[in-house]
Amino acid sequence: MAVLSSGYGSVSARDVVISMEFFDEFDSDNENGILTLGAGQLWRDYYDKMEREAPDHHVIAARTPALGIGGNILSIGFSWLARQYGNTSDPDNMLDAEVVRMDGTVLWASDEPDLLSALRAAGASFCVVTRFKLHAYPMPQDIYAGHHHPSLPAPSYREGHCDHERPLRDHPLPTSLHGLVGAFDSLGEEHGRSEGGFKWALTIPAALDMTKVTNLRGVSRMHVTSVKGRFKIYWQPLAITTLTEKTILNAVSWFDRVGAASGGAIAKSAQLVFECLCTRDSASGPSGSAWPRPKGMKNTIICAAGCDADAAGKGTEEEHDNDDDDVAAARRLCLDAPGMILGQQEGGEPVRYAPNALEEYHGLKDVFAEHLPNLLALNKHYDPRNKLKGPINLNLPASETETESQPPSEEVDGGKGQDRTRLERGGKGKGGRGYQTNSRSRRRRETGTEEGGKE
Numbered sequence: 337m338a339v340l341s342s343g344y345g346s347v348s349a350r351d352v353v354i355s356m357e358f359f360d361e362f363d364s365d366n367e368n369g370i371l372t373l374g375a376g377q378l379w380r381d382y383y384d385k386m387e388r389e390a391p392d393h394h395v396i397a398a399r400t401p402a403l404g405i406g407g408n409i410l411s412i413g414f415s416w417l418a419r420q421y422g423n424t425s426d427p428d429n430m431l432d433a434e435v436v437r438m439d440g441t442v443l444w445a446s447d448e449p450d451l452l453s454a455l456r457a458a459g460a461s462f463c464v465v466t467r468f469k470l471h472a473y474p475m476p477q478d479i480y481a482g483h484h485h486p487s488l489p490a491p492s493y494r495e496g497h498c499d500h501e502r503p504l505r506d507h508p509l510p511t512s513l514h515g516l517v518g519a520f521d522s523l524g525e526e527h528g529r530s531e532g533g534f535k536w537a538l539t540i541p542a543a544l545d546m547t548k549v550t551n552l553r554g555v556s557r558m559h560v561t562s563v564k565g566r567f568k569i570y571w572q573p574l575a576i577t578t579l580t581e582k583t584i585l586n587a588v589s590w591f592d593r594v595g596a597a598s599g600g601a602i603a604k605s606a607q608l609v610f611e612c613l614c615t616r617d618s619a620s621g622p623s624g625s626a627w628p629r630p631k632g633m634k635n636t637i638i639c640a641a642g643c644d645a646d647a648a649g650k651g652t653e654e655e656h657d658n659d660d661d662d663v664a665a666a667r668r669l670c671l672d673a674p675g676m677i678l679g680q681q682e683g684g685e686p687v688r689y690a691p692n693a694l695e696e697y698h699g700l701k702d703v704f705a706e707h708l709p710n711l712l713a714l715n716k717h718y719d720p721r722n723k724l725k726g727p728i729n730l731n732l733p734a735s736e737t738e739t740e741s742q743p744p745s746e747e748v749d750g751g752k753g754q755d756r757t758r759l760e761r762g763g764k765g766k767g768g769r770g771y772q773t774n775s776r777s778r779r780r781r782e783t784g785t786e787e788g789g790k791e
Contacts (some may be wrong), residue, residue, distance in 0.1 A: 337723045339464050341404025342378050346525050356406055359466050370431065371395050371472045371767040375406035375465045383553040392477065394552050395470040396424040401556045406465055412457040412627055413680045416481075416520045416555065419613045419634070421473060425456040427620045429471050435463040435587045438719050454714050454728075457627035457691045458704065461711070461726030462718035480528030481555045482547030484517040484537045505677040525549050568663055568671040569642030571693035574677065579610055583677060587637055588709075590676045594641050598662045601647070602669065607640035628705050630688045638693070639673040641666040671697060694727050705729075 337352045356376030363372040372498060373395075374382040374383060387393060390460055396415045396504035398408045412425025422428055433445045445463075454462055490607045517537045521528035528534055528547070548554075576583070591608040612635050622628035654711035674687045689703050700708050708728075714726045722730055 338725065339406070339460050341406035341408075342402065343377060355786070356404075356464075356466070361467055362389070366393070366472075367389055369393065369472045372467055373405055373470060373471045374467050375404075375409075377405050379405060379408065379556070380384065383556050387551075389554050390472065391551065391553070393472040394474050395476040396421050396426075396429045397552065397556070398424070399556065401411055405468070406460075408692075409456070409468060410455060410459045412464065412625075412690065413610070414590060414614050414692065416552070417473075417522075418615045420522070420545055421614075422619060423457075423615055423625075424470070424609050424627065426618050427456070427624045430456065430468060432469040433465045434467045434658070435465050437463045437516060437631075438721070438723060450710075450714060451718065454625070454626050454711055456625040458728050459726040460710055460724055461715050462724070466726075467471035475552055476522055476524070477551045478549050479551060479555060480521040480523075480533070480549055481519055482523040482545075482558060484519065484534070484540070485544040485546060497608070498627075500588050500644050517545055520555065528702045552656040566645055567642045568645055568647060568666070569605055569644075569693055570745070571669050572637075572639040572670045572673040573690040573693040574637040574639070574674060575630055575633050575688045575690045576635050576637065576664050576678070576740060577630065579612060579637075582616065583637075584610065587639070588679045590639065590669075590673050593676075596645070597641075597669060598665050601643055601662050602641050602666050605640070605644075605666075609638040611638065622706075626704060626707055626711060627691045633688070636690050637677060639670060639677070641669040656699050667697075670695070700727070776790075 340353050340355045359374035359376035361372055367788045378401065378784045382397060382405060383401060396413060396417045398413065409424050409430060415424055424430060435445050436442050451462060519528060519534045520619040521533050529538060529730035537543065587608055591606065593602040614636055615634060617631060618624045643666055647662045678687060687695055689698055691703050694703065704711055711729065711768055716730055746756055
């Protein structure tokens with residue numbers, strides 16, 4: 337059984353899909369700064385309604401408006417605002433959730449604190465969420481945001497700042513990097529165009545400046561182009577602290593390899609996105625969320641490789657060495673990404689993954705770490721017959737709690753301010769997670785793609 341929020345994620349159920357479409361409540365308590373949202377809506381519905389009801393306040397909303405509210409929040413909830421306030425599902429932001437247990441009991445999860453904590457990033461592995469109570473914050477109306485569309489010349493790009501701290505000065509780059517830089521600065525246009533903001537991107541020769549001053553809804557509308565359902569895609573959501581020069585160059589090399597694979601058949605669906613300053617340490621500490629994010633983690637690298645939705649092949653374990661299977665080739669490329677990008681590091685620290693784009697090859701220990709035993713116990717308690725098939729799944733073989741050929745990473749402290757940078761390469765956008773289950777399905781999923789961020 338799968339619980340369908342927007343349908344933006346994997347086809348994770350073979351039997352029954354429960355649509356949440358009519359759970360569309362929107363109740364704004366402006367006096368107390370609390371917004372109650374039905375879990376079946378899209379974030380674009382939220383932005384439109386908030387524009388009418390309380391445009392000067394916002395919850396920690398997703399960047400990509402086609403994402404479902406339910407699936408997005410339950411898989412951590414990355415946001416332009418996360419660096420300042422934390423992720424959407426953090427305790428300060430997701431205050432409560434109304435749920436339906438598998439025995440039919442309806443309750444607010446705060447009545448069972450362990451359940452509420454587990455809902456923060458572990459998906460619908462325990463129950464069905466029908467609505468959320470979220471904290472709404474005052475929000476400026478003069479946000480500097482938009483895209484720079486450069487064909488990035490290497491000499492200019494070396495002077496750029498991915499983490500706003502360390503320029504790329506000493507390493508050779510390809511002649512040009514065809515992509516875009518997504519800017520977000522809640523401090524306004526003057527700061528956004530300054531040395532402390534995105535001047536480095538604005539001064540790249542031949543860069544097309546498509547930034548403007550707008551509100552948060554306006555920012556979301558920059559990410560509405562959808563080609564949903566076109567591709568089968570595999571993902572690698574790498575969680576890191578600082579984006580170093582070496583890491584960026586390794587990632588570009590990986591992307592070039594993707595472009596050359598399968599005679600170019602994979603290139604048009606490939607993605608490489610550096611999401612800079614997209615989160616912060618939880619104000620409630622590691623115990624406040626099902627995902628004990630790595631200390632100091634501020635950035636993610638989203639890698640994706642796939643092929644057309646009607647491409648032959650299944651990408652299964654048995655077929656992953658078949659060179660004629662484009663789906664299997666895409667899977668191999670994503671399996672290789674952590675090693676190519678992060679390398680083998682001293683100290684044996686494991687690669688850590690964000691919970692918003694899990695595949696069957698991700699070991700749960702590399703996502704939920706020390707929280708995994710408790711999450712498995714809660715799954716056994718709340719869903720003993722394993723109907724929901726969320727990421728925490730008692731029927732997964734023991735081997736799936738280990739990561740498949742995933743080398744460790746280096747974590748270095750870094751980060752800054754309220755600026756957000758997204759550096760993107762690749763096709764028209766990304767697939768997502770619309771199902772509340774955020775399931776790691778054994779069937780290759782047909783994802784939608786959306787210009788914007790994988791939340």
